[in-house]
Amino acid sequence: MEQKIIDLLKRSNLSITDSRKKILESFFQENSALAHADIEDHVGEDFDRVTIYRTLQTFVDKGIIHTIPTPDNAVLYALCKDSCSAGHHHDNHVHFICDNCNKTFCLEHVVVPAVHMPVGFAASQIDMVVSGICNYCNATT
Amino acid sequence: MEQKIIDLLKRSNLSITDSRKKILESFFQENSALAHADIEDHVGEDFDRVTIYRTLQTFVDKGIIHTIPTPDNAVLYALCKDSCSAGHHHDNHVHFICDNCNKTFCLEHVVVPAVHMPVGFAASQIDMVVSGICNYCNATT
DNA sequence: TACACTATTGCAACTATGTTGCAAAATGTT
DNA sequence: AACATTTTGCAACATAGTTGCAATAGTGTA
Numbered sequence: 001m002e003q004k005i006i007d008l009l010k011r012s013n014l015s016i017t018d019s020r021k022k023i024l025e026s027f028f029q030e031n032s033a034l035a036h037a038d039i040e041d042h043v044g045e046d047f048d049r050v051t052i053y054r055t056l057q058t059f060v061d062k063g064i065i066h067t068i069p070t071p072d073n074a075v076l077y078a079l080c081k082d083s084c085s086a087g088h089h090h091d092n093h094v095h096f097i098c099d100n101c102n103k104t105f106c107l108e109h110v111v112v113p114a115v116h117m118p119v120g121f122a123a124s125q126i127d128m129v130v131s132g133i134c135n136y137c138n139a140t141t
Numbered sequence: 142m143e144q145k146i147i148d149l150l151k152r153s154n155l156s157i158t159d160s161r162k163k164i165l166e167s168f169f170q171e172n173s174a175l176a177h178a179d180i181e182d183h184v185g186e187d188f189d190r191v192t193i194y195r196t197l198q199t200f201v202d203k204g205i206i207h208t209i210p211t212p213d214n215a216v217l218y219a220l221c222k223d224s225c226s227a228g229h230h231h232d233n234h235v236h237f238i239c240d241n242c243n244k245t246f247c248l249e250h251v252v253v254p255a256v257h258m259p260v261g262f263a264a265s266q267i268d269m270v271v272s273g274i275c276n277y278c279n280a281t282t
Numbered sequence: 283t284a285c286a287c288t289a290t291t292g293c294a295a296c297t298a299t300g301t302t303g304c305a306a307a308a309t310g311t312t
Numbered sequence: 313a314a315c316a317t318t319t320t321g322c323a324a325c326a327t328a329g330t331t332g333c334a335a336t337a338g339t340g341t342a
Contacts, residue, residue: 015338016288034326048292053329055290069212071268075328090214094256107262115256115269117236120276121248124240127212127270128256135261155311158319178300189321194300196319216299 001028012062019047023055024064032049033068033078033095033104066091068104069127078106098134100141105134142169153203159187163197165205174209174219174236174245207232209245210268219247233267239275242280246275 005024009016026034026042034042039052056077059065068076078090094110097103112128144167150157167175167183175183180193197218200206209217221232235251238244255268 017290017338019291029308048328049328050292058290067212067214069210069214069268069270071208071210071266073208073214073216075214096258096262096264106257108260110256110259112269113256115251115254115271117237117271117273118248118251118276120279121237121271122274122279123237123271124273125212125271126254127268127272129210130256130258130262130264130266131268131269132258132263133267135259137265138261156318158309190299191301191322192320199319232341 001025004028008064012064014058014062019051019055020058022051023059024085027065027077027079031105033076033106035074039077060083068095068106069129070097070104071129071131074140078104081108093109095127095129096134097129097131098137099131100133100137103134143168145169149205153205155199155203160184160192160196161199163187164193164200168206168218168220172246174217174247176215176217180218209236209247209270211238211245211270212272217245219245222249235270237275238270238272239278240272241274241278244275268278 002021005028006016006019008117009020011123012015022043023039026039028052030038030042036052036056039056040049043052054066060067060077063080065077066080068078070076091106092112094107094112096105096107098105107130112126113128115123143162144150146162146169147157148254149165150161151256155161160240164180167180169177171183177193177197180189180197184193197206201208201218204221206218207221209219213218219236235248237246237248239246253267256264256267258264
């Protein structure tokens with residue numbers, strides 16, 4: 001784990017700092033998307049709020065994580081796949097928000113379907129967010 | 142205009158107040174989606190911030206407007222079609238955000254395409270937000 | 283290892299956004 | 313017009329996010 005995180009930071013040309021390691025750790029431990037507040041809970045009192053904001057922003061810039069739009073307008077972050085690089089995201093997958101456990105997942109293997117635009121509109125990015133019940137909640141209830 | 146707004150309020154079982162009329166007017170004048178701040182600008186100093194928040198919430202509850210999730214997590218509101226009623230929205234259309242003029246539109250005639258969910262996941266709602274260049278900006282630049 | 287340079291962090295202060303309780307004012311009803 | 317009910321404005325509060333700056337930690341080099 002430790003080594004994987006260090007490699008990822010090096011690959012992204014980022015210096016190895018405690019906050020970055022700890023925050024990345026949060027993402028690898030939880031495999032769902034995290035809100036700023038979740039991360040604050042996870043890393044505890046160790047780091048300043050501002051540091052977390054800046055670290056997340058840095059990760060987004062470097063293509064390590066991406067943001068997810070949600071219907072209730074909370075900002076969520078999730079790890080990018082390897083194919084993402086700095087300034088060049090490939091997040092064409094569907095995001096899923098569970099109404100039961102409230103977690104948000106990247107459905108990496110579900111590609112956003114094409115949609116036909118009216119004349120005059122040119123699409124450059126498409127975000128698709130599905131809500132419902134996730135596989136874990138469906139299995140346990 | 143005035144009469145159309147009064148009718149809409151009556152149909153929704155809402156009392157006719159100045160703030161509700163003025164705020165609805167904003168939506169009928171702009172045919173794009175509005176953020177809270179846009180409305181605050183539009184109605185000027187006439188009404189308190191809190192009143193605007195509560196009025197928008199009331200309209201959402203009554204099915205007069207719906208919220209739009211955006212990638213940059215600003216809350217936007219837009220008029221619902223007639224088929225929406227209290228507690229029962231039919232917003233299965235695609236939303237479009239123009240990267241140029243920054244306006245957001247409901248593409249009422251573009252239905253969100255079906256998407257195949259992985260085993261175990263049950264979808265209940267799908268939001269699709271497309272960004273790019275709108276027909277107006279494409280025509281004028 | 284020590285040094286110097288650069289990047290990162292923490293603090294404080296600030297802005298924006300949104301919520302709640304309560305008294306005052308406006309609305310709808312008779 | 314008078315009443316009961318909603319709605320509004322105010323004040324205070326809560327949360328989210330940003331910025332400048334000085335202190336600190338990380339990185340490359342000797």
